[in-house]
Amino acid sequence: MCGIVGIYCKSAAMEAQLGSMLAAMLLQMTERGADSAGVAVYRNAAAARTKITLQSRHAAVDWAAIQRIIQSDLDATATLTQVANHAVVCVAESVGQDAQVASWVAAHLDGVNITSLGRSIEIYKEKGLPQDIIQRFKLNQMHGSHALGHTRMATESAVTTEHSHPFSTGLDLCLVHNGSLSNHNRLREQLRAEGIRFQTDNDSEVAAGYLTWRLSQGATLTEAMQAALVDLDGFYTFAIGTRDGFAVLRDPIACKPAILAETEEWVAMASEYRAIAQLPNSHQAKIWEPQPATIYNWERNAA
Amino acid sequence: MTSRPQQPKQTKQTKQTAPTEFDLRDAPVRELNRALHALTGSRLSHSACATVRVVNPGGKHNIAVGADVDADIAIDGHVGYYCAAMNQHANIVVRGNAGPGLAENMMSGKVMVQGDASQYCGATAHGGLLVIHGNAAARCGISMKGVDIVVGGDIGHMSAFMAQSGRLVVCGDAGDALGDSIYEARIYVRGKVRSHGADCVEKPMQAEHRQELTQLLQQAELGVGELNLDDFRRYGSARELYHFKTDNAGSY
Structure with a gap:
C-alpha cells in the first residue's frame, strides 16, 4: 500500500498555497505509507x-x-x-x-x-513520516504551479531514500506509484540493454524508466502510457508529473484506489478522498473515480 | 424498511441513548463507533430508536462500522473505507460519496448513499438493503450472500463476481464481466451490459421477476419516478460451473 496525491493550480492566485495544500494532503496519506515520503514541486521556471x-x-x-x-x-x-x-x-x-x-x-x-x-521540477524525498518530510523541506512555504506527493509502504524492495518516490522519468517528468509490478526484473534488464539507467531494484523505478525509454523513442506521453498498459504487468495507479500538469493511469483491474476532484481553483488527485477534503472549497468539488486503463491528463496550457 | 418518522430526542433509557451528534472534526471515529456498539442488541420500538447524526466525516474510514441496533444514523458528507460494514438493523444514510468497501458484510438493515460508491460495495453482504443513488465502481456486490443492492446509476467491472444469493438491480449500465462465476444471485440491469462473466447469461423476465423488481425499486426509493420494467433485463447463472466437469476445465 502507498499513498499518492497530486494538486495543480488553475490560476496563478492559488500558487502561493501550493505547498500548504500539498502538505495537508500528504499528511492524510501517512497511514498508507510510513516508510518514506517524497514530493515533486513545479515552480520558478x-x-x-x-x-x-x-x-x-x-x-x-x-x-x-x-x-x-x-x-x-x-x-x-x-x-x-x-x-x-x-x-x-x-x-x-x-x-x-x-x-x-x-x-x-x-x-x-x-x-x-x-x-x-x-x-521547473524539484524532487525532495526521504525516509520517514510525511510530517518529518513536510518540516524538513518546509513544504508549507513552497509556491508553485503543481505538485505530486507520495507516501511509501514498501512491498518490493528496501526502504531507502533512493527507493523512495517520486522517480524522475525525464526532463520535468516524474512518476509516483501505488501498487506492485510483477514483470519488473525482466523489463529492467531489457531497458538497461536500451541504455536506461537504474539506481535501485525497485519496481516503480522500472515503470519510470519504461516511460523514459518510450519518450526517448519519440513517443508522446499519451502514447508511452498506452504502451505501458500493454507492457507493464501488475497493479498500479500512477500519477505522472509533467511540465504543465499531471497525468493519471490505473491498470485494467483497478484494485488500487484513485479519486479525482476539480473546482474552479484547482484539480487534485489522491488515493483517498480524505486527502482532497483538506483542500479549500473541497465540498464544492466535482469528484469522480478514474476509470481503469484510461489516461487522464491535465495541462495548464491545454484547451 | 421505509424511512422512519423523525423522533424527538430520547429522554429515558440513558444507557441506550447515543449522543445525537458526532462532529468527526473533533471526535475520533472510535468514539462514534463505541457509542453505537454500546447500544448493541437493543431492539427498540421505532418510537424509541436512537437518532445519530454524524457531521464532517471528511472521508474518514470505518464510520458506523459494526452497528447492531435499531437506529437512524445520518452522515453528512463523504466517507472513506468500510462505512457501515457489518451493519445489523441500523438505517444508515450517507449524504455524500462512499469509499471502498461500503456496507461490506452487512447482515441486515438499510444503507443508502446519495452520491457514488467506490469499489466492492456490499461485498459478501448477507442481508439488508444497500441503495446507491449514483454510480457504484468495480466489484459491486462481489460474493454477495443475500443482500439486496439497488444502484441508480452504473456499476463497474467484475460486479457480482461469485454472487451467491440476493438481488442486484442496476438502473444504468454494467461494466465488463458482469456476474462472473455467479451462483444463485439474480441481477437486473436497465442499461447496457458491457460483457458477461463466465457462466452468467441473460434469462427471461417472467411475472415473478417483474414483481420482485417492482418491490425492490419501491423499497429503494430512488426518487427517479416510475421506471419502465420493460427496459430491464435479467441475468443469472447458467449453472455450468457449479460442479467440476472435465469438459469445462478451461473455464475454471
Whole structure:
C-alpha cells in the first residue's frame, strides 16, 4: 500500500498555497505509507535554465564546495540553493540537458544523487513520516504551479531514500506509484540493454524508466502510457508529473484506489478522498473515480 | 424498511441513548463507533430508536462500522473505507460519496448513499438493503450472500463476481464481466451490459421477476419516478460451473 496525491493550480492566485495544500494532503496519506515520503514541486521556471535537484546520502555535506566544483567544471553561471540535505542547482540549459550530466555527477560528487532534472521540477524525498518530510523541506512555504506527493509502504524492495518516490522519468517528468509490478526484473534488464539507467531494484523505478525509454523513442506521453498498459504487468495507479500538469493511469483491474476532484481553483488527485477534503472549497468539488486503463491528463496550457 | 418518522430526542433509557451528534472534526471515529456498539442488541420500538447524526466525516474510514441496533444514523458528507460494514438493523444514510468497501458484510438493515460508491460495495453482504443513488465502481456486490443492492446509476467491472444469493438491480449500465462465476444471485440491469462473466447469461423476465423488481425499486426509493420494467433485463447463472466437469476445465 502507498499513498499518492497530486494538486495543480488553475490560476496563478492559488500558487502561493501550493505547498500548504500539498502538505495537508500528504499528511492524510501517512497511514498508507510510513516508510518514506517524497514530493515533486513545479515552480520558478527560468528561461534557458535547467534545474538539477541533488540529494546527499551523507548528513554532513559541503554544498559550497560542490557549488565551486560545478562552477569550475560544468557551468560558471551555476547557482546552488540548499534545501535540507537536497540542493537545487541551476545551470544553463545546454549543460543541464546534456546526457552526460548524470555521469558527471556520479563520477565527481561522492554520495550525491540526482533526484530530478528540468526547467521547473524539484524532487525532495526521504525516509520517514510525511510530517518529518513536510518540516524538513518546509513544504508549507513552497509556491508553485503543481505538485505530486507520495507516501511509501514498501512491498518490493528496501526502504531507502533512493527507493523512495517520486522517480524522475525525464526532463520535468516524474512518476509516483501505488501498487506492485510483477514483470519488473525482466523489463529492467531489457531497458538497461536500451541504455536506461537504474539506481535501485525497485519496481516503480522500472515503470519510470519504461516511460523514459518510450519518450526517448519519440513517443508522446499519451502514447508511452498506452504502451505501458500493454507492457507493464501488475497493479498500479500512477500519477505522472509533467511540465504543465499531471497525468493519471490505473491498470485494467483497478484494485488500487484513485479519486479525482476539480473546482474552479484547482484539480487534485489522491488515493483517498480524505486527502482532497483538506483542500479549500473541497465540498464544492466535482469528484469522480478514474476509470481503469484510461489516461487522464491535465495541462495548464491545454484547451 | 421505509424511512422512519423523525423522533424527538430520547429522554429515558440513558444507557441506550447515543449522543445525537458526532462532529468527526473533533471526535475520533472510535468514539462514534463505541457509542453505537454500546447500544448493541437493543431492539427498540421505532418510537424509541436512537437518532445519530454524524457531521464532517471528511472521508474518514470505518464510520458506523459494526452497528447492531435499531437506529437512524445520518452522515453528512463523504466517507472513506468500510462505512457501515457489518451493519445489523441500523438505517444508515450517507449524504455524500462512499469509499471502498461500503456496507461490506452487512447482515441486515438499510444503507443508502446519495452520491457514488467506490469499489466492492456490499461485498459478501448477507442481508439488508444497500441503495446507491449514483454510480457504484468495480466489484459491486462481489460474493454477495443475500443482500439486496439497488444502484441508480452504473456499476463497474467484475460486479457480482461469485454472487451467491440476493438481488442486484442496476438502473444504468454494467461494466465488463458482469456476474462472473455467479451462483444463485439474480441481477437486473436497465442499461447496457458491457460483457458477461463466465457462466452468467441473460434469462427471461417472467411475472415473478417483474414483481420482485417492482418491490425492490419501491423499497429503494430512488426518487427517479416510475421506471419502465420493460427496459430491464435479467441475468443469472447458467449453472455450468457449479460442479467440476472435465469438459469445462478451461473455464475454471
